[in-house]
Amino acid sequence: MRLTAENLAVRRGPDLLFEGIAFELAAGDALVLTGPNGTGKSTLLRLVAGLLAREHGTVRLVDTAGTTLRLAEEAHYLGHANAMKRDLTVRENLAFWQAFLRRDGEPPALSLTEAAEAVDLGSLLHLPFGVLSAGQQRRMAIARLLVAHRPIWLLDEPTAAVDTASEERIAALIEKHRKAGGIAIAATHRPLGLEEPHHLDMRDHRAEPEAEMDF
Numbered sequence: 001m002r003l004t005a006e007n008l009a010v011r012r013g014p015d016l017l018f019e020g021i022a023f024e025l026a027a028g029d030a031l032v033l034t035g036p037n038g039t040g041k042s043t044l045l046r047l048v049a050g051l052l053a054r055e056h057g058t059v060r061l062v063d064t065a066g067t068t069l070r071l072a073e074e075a076h077y078l079g080h081a082n083a084m085k086r087d088l089t090v091r092e093n094l095a096f097w098q099a100f101l102r103r104d105g106e107p108p109a110l111s112l113t114e115a116a117e118a119v120d121l122g123s124l125l126h127l128p129f130g131v132l133s134a135g136q137q138r139r140m141a142i143a144r145l146l147v148a149h150r151p152i153w154l155l156d157e158p159t160a161a162v163d164t165a166s167e168e169r170i171a172a173l174i175e176k177h178r179k180a181g182g183i184a185i186a187a188t189h190r191p192l193g194l195e196e197p198h199h200l201d202m203r204d205h206r207a208e209p210e211a212e213m214d215f
């Protein structure tokens with residue numbers, strides 16, 4: 001499996017936000033996106049997830065046989081929002097995602113209980129998601145990634161709001177995903193503690209201001 005980006009640029013509103021983004025990731029690789037607020041880390045993740053159109057450039061995922069795969073179908077995307085319904089219990093939320101994402105022939109994923117235990121919150125499955133603390137909610141959003149297999153993880157500040165022990169646990173889960181042949185791209189303001197990740201500093205790809213038209 002190989003995830004390749006070439007010459008990516010994105011327009012937000014009237015302006016080009018970034019340009020010239022390129023990377024090549026193989027199974028087991030991680031890419032860490034850094035850069036100040038507003039430099040486009042979330043935008044790049046959303047673009048790779050297929051949620052945003054690009055101005056130009058390509059993103060391509062191919063399997064070991066060289067077949068091009070649809071990225072939107074092969075990726076877990078964890079945005080700033082946790083994609084959980086506040087009024088449903090944690091178990092109901094995770095069950096929804098497992099049923100929604102399950103595909104025939106996938107490698108086995110974790111059960112709902114195993115996924116909650118992997119983020120050390122196995123005792124909270126019965127609670128409405130909305131009553132969990134901010135850090136607990138983030139950890140349960142990480143548990144969502146474990147209930148169905150997807151080879152690409154696109155993670156926007158995955159450790160936001162979590163305590164130090166949970167930061168380490170989340171890093172270990174990302175490492176496990178990599179060791180199983182997965183690829184991870186993570187935007188972060190804090191070191192994630194991943195083993196030998198690739199780095200992409202969004203400051204290096206700020207788009208030059210475009211010339212204004214005179215009339």
Ligand SMILES: Nc1ncnc2c1ncn2[C@@H]1O[C@H](COP(=O)(O)OP(=O)(O)OP(=O)(O)O)[C@@H](O)[C@H]1O
Nearest residue numbers: 012013014017035036037038039040041042043044
């Ligand atoms: N719909 C939009 N129209 C115009 N500009 C937008 C739109 N959406 C986002 N932007 C701008 O795109 C820029 C990049 O935002 P993005 O969220 O990708 O940054 P980021 O690097 O992830 O920031 P942070 O570190 O704060 O999470 C910001 O300046 C934002 O205002």
